[in-house]
Amino acid sequence: MKKVEIFTDGCCKGNPGPGGYGCILKFEGKVKEITGATKNTTNNIMEMTACIVALEHLKEPCEVNLTTDSQYVIKGITEWIHGWIKKSWVNAARQPVKNKELWQKLHSLNKKHKVSWHWVKGHSGHPENERCDQLANEALTSI
Numbered sequence: 461m462k463k464v465e466i467f468t469d470g471c472c473k474g475n476p477g478p479g480g481y482g483c484i485l486k487f488e489g490k491v492k493e494i495t496g497a498t499k500n501t502t503n504n505i506m507e508m509t510a511c512i513v514a515l516e517h518l519k520e521p522c523e524v525n526l527t528t529d530s531q532y533v534i535k536g537i538t539e540w541i542h543g544w545i546k547k548s549w550v551n552a553a554r555q556p557v558k559n560k561e562l563w564q565k566l567h568s569l570n571k572k573h574k575v576s577w578h579w580v581k582g583h584s585g586h587p588e589n590e591r592c593d594q595l596a597n598e599a600l601t602s603i
Contacts, residue, residue, distance in 0.1 A: 461574065462487065466514045466526040469582070469592035470506025471600060478603055479503065481510035482595025484588050485517060492517070493591075495599035504532050506596065508562045511537075515569040524575045529582035529589055533566075538577055541567055 465486040472479035479501040483494040494513055498506070507530035515524070528534065541563060544550070549557045557563060569575075580586045582593070 462520070462522045464518060464522045464524050466511075466524055467588035467592050468507070468510035468514055468526065468528045468530075469589060469596050470503060470508070470510045470530070471593065471596040472501060472503040472506055473600060476500055476502050478600055479506040480596040480598070480600035480603075481506045481513065482592040482597075482599065483510050483514040483517075484592055484595075485514055493595055495595045497599040497603045499603050504530070505559060505562065507533050508536075508559060508566060510592070510596070512562065512565050512569060515566075515573060515575070518573060522573050524573045525578060526575050527578040527580050527586075527588065529580050529586075531579060534577050534579045536563060537566055537570055 467484040470479060470481040478499050480497040485492045494517065496513060511526060511528060511533055544557050549560050551557050580589050582589060
């Protein structure tokens with residue numbers, strides 16, 4: 461199984477408001493950067509979208525180390541999602557899970573690949589996280 465490193469970040473100016481995302485994929489010494497933006501979104505949606513877009517770029521099942529600065533994404537995909545699925549996509553407050561379609565897509569991609577999820581504190585000097593933040597903000601200015 462091919463081993464890939466992925467780094468992601470999302471941003472939003474206003475919440476909701478215009479948002480962007482940036483991703484870095486590393487495989488066998490090659491680096492690919494991916495960006496995108498949306499006119500009206502939320503920060504959490506951009507964080508999730510970055511992960512989804514990056515994983516969708518993989519052409520076959522891979523072993524992935526995915527690093528993000530989003531606790532929402534990390535906790536959602538590694539902890540909360542199991543309860544949401546058991547409770548038919550209702551959260552602990554008995555409300556429908558926000559961003560359900562994105563969680564379902566991320567869950568599907570997480571099962572397709574062997575993903576190890578890693579959290580890094582944002583704006584802490586982590587080189588790839590800083591670059592993803594820059595990519596997300598640059599994408600945001602394009603809309």
